[in-house]
Amino acid sequence: xxxxxxxxxxxxxxxxxxxxxxxxxxxxxxxxxxxxxxxxxxxxxxxxxxxxxxxxxxxxxxxxxxxxxxxxxxxxxxxxxxxxxxxxxxxxxxxxxxxxxxxxxxxxxxxxxxxxxxxxxxxxxxxxxxxxxxxxxxxxxxxxxxxxxxxxxxxxxxxxxxxxxxxxxxxxxxxxxxxxxxxxxxxxxxxxxxxxxxxxxxxxxxxxxxxxxxxxxxxxxxxxxxxxxxxxxxxxxxxxxxxxxxxxxxxxxxxxxxxxxxxxxxxxxxxxxxxxxxxxxxxxxxxxxxxxxxxxxxxxxxxxxxxxxxxxxxxxxxxxxxxxxxxxxxxxxxxxxxxxxxxxxxxxxxxxxxxxxxxxxxxxxxxxxxxxxxxxxxxxxxxxxxxxxxxxxxxxxxxxxxxxxxxxx
Numbered sequence: 001x002x003x004x005x006x007x008x009x010x011x012x013x014x015x016x017x018x019x020x021x022x023x024x025x026x027x028x029x030x031x032x033x034x035x036x037x038x039x040x041x042x043x044x045x046x047x048x049x050x051x052x053x054x055x056x057x058x059x060x061x062x063x064x065x066x067x068x069x070x071x072x073x074x075x076x077x078x079x080x081x082x083x084x085x086x087x088x089x090x091x092x093x094x095x096x097x098x099x100x101x102x103x104x105x106x107x108x109x110x111x112x113x114x115x116x117x118x119x120x121x122x123x124x125x126x127x128x129x130x131x132x133x134x135x136x137x138x139x140x141x142x143x144x145x146x147x148x149x150x151x152x153x154x155x156x157x158x159x160x161x162x163x164x165x166x167x168x169x170x171x172x173x174x175x176x177x178x179x180x181x182x183x184x185x186x187x188x189x190x191x192x193x194x195x196x197x198x199x200x201x202x203x204x205x206x207x208x209x210x211x212x213x214x215x216x217x218x219x220x221x222x223x224x225x226x227x228x229x230x231x232x233x234x235x236x237x238x239x240x241x242x243x244x245x246x247x248x249x250x251x252x253x254x255x256x257x258x259x260x261x262x263x264x265x266x267x268x269x270x271x272x273x274x275x276x277x278x279x280x281x282x283x284x285x286x287x288x289x290x291x292x293x294x295x296x297x298x299x300x301x302x303x304x305x306x307x308x309x310x311x312x313x314x315x316x317x318x319x320x321x322x323x324x325x326x327x328x329x330x331x332x333x334x335x336x337x338x339x340x341x342x343x344x345x346x347x348x349x350x351x352x353x354x355x356x357x358x359x360x361x362x363x364x365x366x367x368x369x370x371x372x373x374x375x376x377x378x379x380x381x382x383x384x385x386x387x388x389x390x391x392x393x394x395x396x397x398x399x400x401x402x403x404x405x406x407x408x409x
Contacts, residue, residue: 017059017080017180019171021087029060029081030093036062038104038129039097040078040186043113044179046167051254051261055120056166058083058094061183078187080180085120086169095123106186108132108145110213118218128213131186134193137206139351145182152192153185208386215381224251224261227318231267235274237314243274245309249301265289277306326368336367338398346394358387370399 020029033039040061047053064077085091098105098117107113110130117123135143142148146157161178171179197203226232226247235243247270254261269289278284284295284302328336340363347354358366362382371377377395378388 014180014184015080017082017176019082019084019176021084023088026083026088029083030097032079033060033062033081033097036066036103038062038106038187038190040106040183040190041098041113041125042107042179042182042186043116044166045116046165048163048260049165049167049263051258053116054167055085055116057171057179058085058091058117059179059183061187063187078184080184082171082176082179084169086167091121095121099124099126101126103127104129106131106183106190108148108182108186108189111216114213114216115218118216126214128210129190130210130213131189131193133209133213134190134197134206136353136356137202137209138193138196138200148189149181149185152189155181155185204386205390208384212382212384226315229267229270231271235271239274240314241312242277242306242309243270244315245305245312246270246273246302249305253298253301265294273302273306274309277310278303326364328364328368332367332370335370335399336363339363339367339395342394342398346391357391358382366395366399372396372400 018025018029020026040059042059043055044057044059045053046056060081060083061078062081064079083091083094097103104127105125106129108130109132110125110128114125114128117125131148132143132145135148140148142151146159149155150157158174158178161175164172164175164178166175194203197206226244229247232243246265250261250265250270254264257264266289269287272287272289276283276287278287281295281299281303284290284299285292290299326332339358340360343354343357343363347357350357359382362380365380365382366377369376369380371380374388374392377383377392378385
């Protein structure tokens with residue numbers, strides 16, 4: 001990201017970030033951030049370049065001097081750190097700081113960072129402030145970080161960095177600047193949002209929504225299978241055995257080469273290979289999506305996979321797994337539709353997206369459980385105390401009226 005030149009012709013400078021790659025640098029970083037009232041946090045991963053992605057960089061912004069309050073604009077003198085987990089490995093002390101409830105952790109679109117930090121380091125974040133979620137609660141449209149930073153601070157995103165390889169070392173100056181800016185302005189953005197949330201009476205709503213983020217738990221992904229392919233429904237039964245064999249080869253090759261499967265062979269190419277079933281290296285050249293380099297690299301292995309697939313019986317299509325959501329009775333369905341109508345009207349009146357009021361999943365739970373007291377309503381995990389207290393009086397009449405529950409027909 002780069003800074004726009006202000007109208008007065010002067011460019012506001014930002015001090016370079018402090019790269020933390022050694023134990024002494026890490027110790028100095030910990031000494032500075034320990035006990036800080038807030039930290040801004042972001043991460044960069046290499047999901048576009050590895051079979052199993054990893055966090056390659058952790059950005060932390062904190063006050064240069066915690067005793068100095070921000071200016072009325074929300075801007076404060078800050079220090080930007082870029083922690084390199086590929087060099088340091090052991091970061092448990094940072095995890096302790098992020099789990100300290102006396103330190104607020106500021107993120108933008110927090111869920112992905114929460115999950116990846118749990119996955120790689122078992123970090124548990126507490127006292128979260130999500131600037132994207134706050135923006136949505138304020139009814140803002142266009143809440144991506146690049147859009148918000150441009151509108152609030154005149155910062156223009158370098159879109160090339162969105163697809164850069166964060167696992168390569170050394171990091172380029174462009175990568176360092178992009179990573180730094182991702183957290184540099186979050187404290188100022190938070191300060192501005194807090195004032196607006198207070199003015200509009202939505203501060204407690206935001207705090208309640210942030211507390212829900214603390215309950216996010218990382219769950220290991222299900223094993224990858226050929227049935228997860230988007231184009232699997234277009235493949236004829238007679239070609240499924242060949243497709244299965246090629247897909248299994250791609251998974252093994254990707255794992256050994258530590259590359260994302262889509263960067264080895266695209267799905268369209270897998271499907272065409274299963275349909276055309278080439279017999280020779282020369283015929284591979286007619287397969288769209290296969291380059292001469294790829295044919296030279298693993299063409300023989302592909303041909304072997306095709307032959308192996310021709311000898312395999314067609315795999316059985318799995319039975320679709322139904323989502324584990326409440327099964328509604330006839331009366332429950334009527335409650336659900338009434339709740340959806342109420343949510344649409346409530347969201348429109350407040351100027352927010354409907355899911356800021358309640359998600360569809362939460363409405364299904366409410367319709368199925370039919371809570372008729374505040375205590376029963378707040379016990380639904382995704383509702384919580386604030387929403388139960390705020391919306392309960394409007395919900396109970398919708399839940400209490402109508403016919404008794406009966407089996408759905």
